[in-house]
Amino acid sequence: MKAQMQIILDKLLATGADKASVRLVNTHSEEFNIIYKRLSFMRTVESSRLTLFVIKDQRSATISVNQLEDAEIDKAITTMFTNMESGVPDPAMDISPAQEAQTWESGDKLPNSQTAIIRMNELIADMRQKFPQVEYDATLTHNSHYSCYLNSNGADFVDNQAYYSFSITFTSKQDNRCSSMNYSFIALRNSDVRLLEQANIEELIRQNTEQVITRPIPESFIGDVIFYPLQVCRTVDGFLESQIGSFPFLSNSCKFPDHIGKQVLDSKLTLKNAPDYKGFAVAARITDDGFASQNATVIENGVLRHYPINLYTANKCNMKRTLGDPSSYLIEAGDTALADMIKSVEKGVLLVRQSGDSANSDGDISFVAKNSYYIEDGKIQYPISETMIAGNIVNWLQNIRAISRETLNNGYWQCPYFLIPEVNISRK
Amino acid sequence: MQISDLKKFLPAGAFYTELKAQENRSMSLNMLNGSLTGNSVSSSSGIMCRTYMDGFWGMASSVTNSSESMHKVIAKAVQNSRTLSAHMMFDGAPLPANPAQGEHLYFTKKPKTGTNERIELLKALDAYILEKYPELNARGASFYQLDMEKHIVTSDGGAMHTMTPRAGVTIWMKVMHEGVPIMHWDYWYGMGEYEDQIKSYKFYCEQIDLIHEELMKKKAAVHPRGGSVECILGPRLAGILAHEAIGHTTEADRVLTGSIAGEYLNQAVASELITLIDVAHTWQGEICPIPVFIDDEGTAAEDTMIIENGILKGYMHNKESAMLMNLPLTGNARGYQYSDEPLIRMRNTMIKPGVSKLEEMIASVEDGYYLIESGSGQADKTSEFMFGVAHGYEIKNGKLARPIKECTISGVAFDLLKTVQMVSDDLVWVATGFCGKKQMIPVGMGGPAIKCTVTMGGRS
Numbered sequence: 111m112k113a114q115m116q117i118i119l120d121k122l123l124a125t126g127a128d129k130a131s132v133r134l135v136n137t138h139s140e141e142f143n144i145i146y147k148r149l150s151f152m153r154t155v156e157s158s159r160l161t162l163f164v165i166k167d168q169r170s171a172t173i174s175v176n177q178l179e180d181a182e183i184d185k186a187i188t189t190m191f192t193n194m195e196s197g198v199p200d201p202a203m204d205i206s207p208a209q210e211a212q213t214w215e216s217g218d219k220l221p222n223s224q225t226a227i228i229r230m231n232e233l234i235a236d237m238r239q240k241f242p243q244v245e246y247d248a249t250l251t252h253n254s255h256y257s258c259y260l261n262s263n264g265a266d267f268v269d270n271q272a273y274y275s276f277s278i279t280f281t282s283k284q285d286n287r288c289s290s291m292n293y294s295f296i297a298l299r300n301s302d303v304r305l306l307e308q309a310n311i312e313e314l315i316r317q318n319t320e321q322v323i324t325r326p327i328p329e330s331f332i333g334d335v336i337f338y339p340l341q342v343c344r345t346v347d348g349f350l351e352s353q354i355g356s357f358p359f360l361s362n363s364c365k366f367p368d369h370i371g372k373q374v375l376d377s378k379l380t381l382k383n384a385p386d387y388k389g390f391a392v393a394a395r396i397t398d399d400g401f402a403s404q405n406a407t408v409i410e411n412g413v414l415r416h417y418p419i420n421l422y423t424a425n426k427c428n429m430k431r432t433l434g435d436p437s438s439y440l441i442e443a444g445d446t447a448l449a450d451m452i453k454s455v456e457k458g459v460l461l462v463r464q465s466g467d468s469a470n471s472d473g474d475i476s477f478v479a480k481n482s483y484y485i486e487d488g489k490i491q492y493p494i495s496e497t498m499i500a501g502n503i504v505n506w507l508q509n510i511r512a513i514s515r516e517t518l519n520n521g522y523w524q525c526p527y528f529l530i531p532e533v534n535i536s537r538k
Numbered sequence: 539m540q541i542s543d544l545k546k547f548l549p550a551g552a553f554y555t556e557l558k559a560q561e562n563r564s565m566s567l568n569m570l571n572g573s574l575t576g577n578s579v580s581s582s583s584g585i586m587c588r589t590y591m592d593g594f595w596g597m598a599s600s601v602t603n604s605s606e607s608m609h610k611v612i613a614k615a616v617q618n619s620r621t622l623s624a625h626m627m628f629d630g631a632p633l634p635a636n637p638a639q640g641e642h643l644y645f646t647k648k649p650k651t652g653t654n655e656r657i658e659l660l661k662a663l664d665a666y667i668l669e670k671y672p673e674l675n676a677r678g679a680s681f682y683q684l685d686m687e688k689h690i691v692t693s694d695g696g697a698m699h700t701m702t703p704r705a706g707v708t709i710w711m712k713v714m715h716e717g718v719p720i721m722h723w724d725y726w727y728g729m730g731e732y733e734d735q736i737k738s739y740k741f742y743c744e745q746i747d748l749i750h751e752e753l754m755k756k757k758a759a760v761h762p763r764g765g766s767v768e769c770i771l772g773p774r775l776a777g778i779l780a781h782e783a784i785g786h787t788t789e790a791d792r793v794l795t796g797s798i799a800g801e802y803l804n805q806a807v808a809s810e811l812i813t814l815i816d817v818a819h820t821w822q823g824e825i826c827p828i829p830v831f832i833d834d835e836g837t838a839a840e841d842t843m844i845i846e847n848g849i850l851k852g853y854m855h856n857k858e859s860a861m862l863m864n865l866p867l868t869g870n871a872r873g874y875q876y877s878d879e880p881l882i883r884m885r886n887t888m889i890k891p892g893v894s895k896l897e898e899m900i901a902s903v904e905d906g907y908y909l910i911e912s913g914s915g916q917a918d919k920t921s922e923f924m925f926g927v928a929h930g931y932e933i934k935n936g937k938l939a940r941p942i943k944e945c946t947i948s949g950v951a952f953d954l955l956k957t958v959q960m961v962s963d964d965l966v967w968v969a970t971g972f973c974g975k976k977q978m979i980p981v982g983m984g985g986p987a988i989k990c991t992v993t994m995g996g997r998s
Binding site: 145146148149150151152153154155156157158159170171172173174175176177178189190192193194195196197198200202223227231245246247249279281282283286287288289290291330358360361362363365422426465466467468470471472474476477478480495496498499500534536537538 | 569570571572573574575576577578579580581582583584593594595596597598599600601603614615618619621622625626628652653654657658661675676678712714717718719720721764765766791794795796797798801858862877879913914916918919920922924925926943944945946948949950976993994995
């Protein structure tokens with residue numbers, strides 16, 4: 111495969127490209143689906159994706175195809191060069207520099223179908239016994255990816271990863287009422303584990319059974335919100351993307367334009383990109399802009415260490431690309447037990463799921479609290495409905511009252527709970 | 539691989555089989571502050587087989603479009619069905635059928651344009667913005683087109699060849715005001731290729747002026763107050779309400795897995811002013827944004843009456859849900875890629891227009907909001923929904939007042955629809971959206987303006 115990629119790269123240069131890159135991703139997946147509480151659908155997918163990128167006279171173009179015969183690739187190259195010649199010269203367009211060649215290998219390349227079926231049938235039995243009132247669909251997939259990235263500067267990466275992914279959505283029914291739908295998703299190194307016991311899934315389903323009957327919060331108020339780890343991950347990701355990522359720089363609206371080494375968030379917050387972390391079942395090894403993904407601390411005790419910007423943005427804005435887009439989030443645990451965090455809340459919400467838009471370019475956000483609980487006098491009171499939460503993610507992350515000792519690792523990332531004070535919480 | 543070729547591969551036997559050859563082709567062009575940051579085309583094609591044997595589905599796909607590959611894919615799909623049926627039993631009814639055959643191709647009949655012409659349009663629009671509005675911090679113009687071409691045959695007699703394109707332009711502007719970035723945008727998408735959907739340079743320039751005008755007004759935007767508020771939802775928001783809040787709860791797979799809509803069939807769930815339909819392909823003689831004449835299970839696609847004059851009348855089905863619920867097929871099964879199984883998906887979900895005029899609806903509100911543009915939306919099986927509001931105004935004493943900042947609105951859809959007091963007499967289709975449900979899929983949504991009560995996520 112890699113030899114064929116090198117031939118294609120050479121062909122791009124021979125056709126006239128000043129610089130070029132080639133990326134191939136071959137995927138084989140075996141998917142086992144529980145639909146309507148039955149293991150009733152099995153799907154096999156074989157796919158390929160070849161992405162070519164060229165620069166000539168500072169003009170660039172990209173093409174992505176999945177037919178890899180020589181004639182199809184030649185046709186794709188011709189189309190791409192035609193499109194490139196129509197382009198606008200932009201000196202910021204570039205490919206990644208030469209880097210040490212690397213190959214990553216992880217996971218069992220062949221699916222263990224029998225084990226997967228046993229584990230899915232075990233899940234059905236567990237659900238029938240523990241949560242007979244819960245309606246659910248679930249998918250267990252063995253994924254095997256071969257990724258190869260080569261470019262004309264000498265970048266040379268191969269990533270051979272295999273892992274299992276599991277997702278489940280669930281709703282509880284009781285008489286003529288139903289709960290809000292919730293879900294979970296995880297990545298696993300192998301399928302030989304009891305699925306219900308992974309990453310807090312059983313507890314989320316248990317909570318769901320008591321969410322059939324909900325109440326609005328007693329009144330609109332400004333109070334504390336405890337963010338479930340998935341919501342912490344989503345909020346931090348929203349901050350990176352909307353406030354200090356590529357788009358705010360390219361659109362001349364970054365509010366932290368020269369803040370490396372400066373305090374930008376609460377000092378309790380440390381965020382790492384950790385593709386090598388042993389606790390993760392899968393990690394992106396090759397970035398979209400052609401670099402090996404690095405282990406690095408993005409935000410250390412609230413101090414910004416790296417902008418999550420790609421090579422093009424760095425060139426365009428006369429900056430230095432030091433990390434790229436992080437994807438394997440590891441947020442460090444704090445020193446507060448979750449139970450103590452809840453006890454400290456006079457009036458607030460345990461936010462388990464949010465339904466809403468991402469933050470706008472000013473960081474403003476509002477969403478509906480789903481599968482969540484009202485907290486008063488340090489105790490979880492009842493599951494809530496029709497409750498909206500509004501605020502600004504920058505303000506929230508600059509004002510974290512506590513971070514939990516407990517963390518949730520779903521195989522892709524690891525996050526603790528956050529307690530954020532002074533949040534607008536409103537009822538209908 | 540054409541229909542005639544596919545038919546030759548249909549395996550003999552008592553089990554149900556679908557064979558598909560599909561290609562998705564797309565082009566994406568993005569200009570940002572005069573730089574062409576995106577200049578890409580993509581294609582993805584392959585074949586797939588899905589079988590239903592003894593109550594179990596098996597499916598396999600390949601990028602290789604050849605006879606040998608098709609034989610392998612069929613064998614693997616059958617093997618997958620048998621792998622599951624070897625472990626379990628299922629005593630189900632046979633799958634229902636209402637097969638149709640046809641060719642529905644929406645290739646442009648105009649001379650094809652090249653990439654150069656498309657980039658030149660974006661460059662011209664960018665230059666117009668820069669010259670006329672140099673104070674902006676950022677500006678963007680983009681073009682996107684997706685063509686989905688499918689050949690499908692089914693063992694129960696379905697056969698189709700379709701090519702459904704969608705294309706359009708998005709323009710946005712951003713300005714910093716008192717240290718805060720403010721954005722505004724608009725988009726114009728519809729069914730058809732570039733040649734059929736792209737409007738004149740003059741049209742886009744007029745729209746740019748309107749976008750800029752609204753952007754400047756947004757400098758004075760205020761946070762809406764949170765809580766329960768009387769609102770006029772503009773057509774774009776009514777369309778997303780139809781899709782997110784009602785449409786998803788009435789997909790039969792969601793009904794079978796707990797949707798509250800399963801409890802309400804033939805009951806009053808909305809004001810008598812509300813009729814909500816998932817239109818298959820044609821509304822009042824006009825082709826809809828996502829015309830589906832035959833679905834991906836080879837079923838003849840028909841309009842699904844979901845709510846008629848306030849009464850919940852039906853659900854959207856694929857073969858399996860129709861079999862399990864013993865209800866008629868509707869033709870809602872669609873898959874996104876060649877390798878994707880057909881799921882129950884909406885097509886063109888809309889609220890039927892009423893008789894009121896938008897102006898009189900606004901005039902009837904003493905203290906509320908006129909909500910014009912939506913962000914993304916989500917819904918729940920309880921029918922509780924949310925969607926972002928990207929553009930709107932206060933209404934004070936029947937008149938539009940200050941613009942409002944971006945916010946989120948929510949509610950329980952079946953409660954909200956009972957509060958509807960007025961429905962406007964116009965219909966606007968939105969053809970930009972992709973709906974996510976395991977796979978992405980292009981959808982159409984439409985609506986008139988409606989007057990109702992919603993919960994706003996505000997801060998004042």
